[in-house]
Amino acid sequence: MEEGTQYYSTNLKAPHVPFRKALLKGLAPDAGLYMPLRLPRIPSDDLEALTELTYPELATEIIGRIIGNEISSVDLLNICKEIYSFGIPLELVYDRNYLMRLDQGPTASFKDFAALLMGRLMQHFLSQEEKHITILTATSGDTGSAVANAFYGLKNIRVIILFPSGEVTDMQRRQMTTFHDNIQVVEINGKFDDCQRLVKAAFMDPLLSPVNLSSANSINIGRLLPQSVYYFWAWAQLSGKTTDDFIFSVPCGNFGNLAGGLIARDMGLPVKHFIISTNDNDEVPLFLKTGIYKPVRPSRNSISSAMNVGHPSNLARIISMYGGNMDENGIINKSPDLARMRQDFYASVISDRKTRETIYSIYKEHGKILEPHGGVAWAGMQKYCREHPSDENNNVFCVSLETAHPAKFLDEIISILNIEPELPESLRKIAGRTEEYIYLENNYDALKKFIIQNY
Template sequence: MKYFSTNRHLAGGYIPTHTFSEALLMGIAPDAGLFMPETLPHFSAEQLQTMRGKTYAQIATEVLFPFVEGQMSKDDLAAIAADAYGFDIPLENIDKNFWVARLDQGATASFKDFAARFMARATRYFLPAQQKLTVLVATSGDTGSAIGAAFQGIEGVKVYILYPQREVSFVQEQQLIRIGGNVQALAIDGKFDDCQNIVKQAFADKELTSLNLSSANSINVGRVLPQAVYYFYLWQKLTEHTDEAINFVVPSGNLGNSLGAELARRMGLPVERLVIATNANRAVPDFLKNGIYKKISPSVAAVSNAMNVGNPSNLARYFELYGGTLDKDGYTHQAPDIAQMREHLLSVAISDTETVETIKYFYKKYACVLEPHGAVGAAAYRKFQDKLAARKTILLETAHPAKFPEIVMQELGFAPPVPKALQAFLQNPAHKIELANEYKALKNILLA
């Protein structure tokens, strides 16, 4: 399978296609486009049926093999998946036809662990001996620690994590600055979109070519594809028949998580509706409502801080899938099929007030503890309940409540218990470098 740039149709667009390993290690196309597979595999009802009862690692092997076939044997992929996925996804039944999937059981208590752990192992597999790789990561909260933990200790790889200093929780920052080794945390005096823009400038800087830059954000196709796997896994765990379609509600920032569901649907998974739940950064719901995309700049700070994204990168991939073209700056060159998007996608923006009220409501009514991002999704489910109730619906809870103890304590009166993996993480020495909100500050670090 080959991978192309979403900007290939633009003037000066990048036309060559690449293998999975090339796209993975490049991170982003030279024209700042995002890599996409030329085709998507399709899983028949019979193939979906064979996934029932399999482990997460086994399903990951089946789903991901078509994307790496010809470059990696199925046995090698199975070994990578088995090494990456030693944890499950608990499903918590909340009400009739409504479940919460706890994607917080990994090393850093975030859904990002699923993609990060596969990506790090695939990078180690494909990185040529003696070749160095510099990985740049912009994070709004959880991506950085998941990537840092996954890449820690991998020979030949140096990781720099850029995060908005005042827009991550205390626990999130402690995770970021306590990885150490080949992973360096950079606290940026700005917002997540600033961090992301600085990273994109680095990729466009020809003076950094010798550093062999790559990205581990969801702009990297090696991050997005593994996120399709848990939709297959959750579907087979909850359904009884191969033609049974279900709904997914996904708290969304940069749209990599929800894109996994969109890809899974196009690969044959019976998905009825996908709900993209955002916080006050409402660019996506506004776009689906009026058909005109306008990024939110600057992004709005919300209690669901990991979703403070005003110009989601993966919207370019949604545009691509629906016949449009969107560049990195949020400019629409070709409008997608908005009618088709509305047929499959629902989206709504949730305020901080609604987020907090939902945390309290779900605990009082269901004894269910949600953190702010999960609460955004739960609030969205309630708004669309009339459109979703006829089918089983799964809300993806994206982080462990212990990563946000302040708001849980404030609203529920107790601090959630800290998972053992998170406790161990927080015992490491802390180190960070504070940088001004400007590209040259990062460039100086990289060239030092």
């Protein structure tokens, strides 16, 4: 493998670091987010060769090109073969409109793809250095369960997961709180944005430096890179031709999934448009429309709970990719190329009512069951296709991302469809496990005291 690129902070005030340090640190010392200085461009001939690869081989090829010789290709392939043992169904709905189901992993969420690889890479590097870290991460739903599962039992890593009161489903909570040992789950009396703010405050607190904190949510570059791979997978399985255009509809909350898609595009994947599909937290669609960014505070509750984010961290990365600069508080110091962003993105705001109508209609018309986040993405794609009929006529591939298993939202699905989706084995097996978690007020001093006393 070639030497990997260096990583810069989106706040532009921290030294460049290699991938290993960016991964283990999580947040840059200037409170910015790490991004690769350059991405390798995959030639057309090499792209078309990807169609012959299994998913573990594809992940090894894509991730290996980005991080270079920081890990051997043999070690990386062995990790990918071990963790990516589940399928990625691409279901034809009609014409060239597809669902990509990213819900077949051990916690029935798309976040398994990134959490599993990130955990193993962290453990690999920490074992080499004989070091230990403490993961502190915030979750709006599926991140917590994916991280708890992926990091459970890793010898060099302890984990603290913060989740907002009343904003995750019972199933999502049980998926986090039934892992013990090196996993500690904390309920915070606040919103997801509050949890994220507490995490960032802890990272910047010098009194907590002995704890050696890092992050496992999408502020960590280790979460984004693996999420680029399944975009390549969709293209390779459905077409494999660089002359074919693809449109991806992405349900967006903290915008890490979209950032992963942009990484894939910048590496050479032929993408015509990304559809930004949000719920009522519409700060990014409004920014694209007006050029003025105003976070939604407090964030608005919607049934697509993992997307209830009023100030997405990864927007700073996306703005950086378009030549701009945004700090951790959402202040834009340098405007991005809005004209190019508007050309690349189509933004759609989907209400809860429209989400429910979409879940009902796709089931009645096509026999497909979607959960709320997938419903938002499918509704956004339908709206795009109505406004751009020429794309359908020109045989463009349209792929909508389904990011969680419908069984994780049983009450909502039963209410809409009057059916109960079958629980996958990964969800059935947690039924008899004991939950353990603690409660803290939405107060940084309380969190800081807990960390100092216990870690």
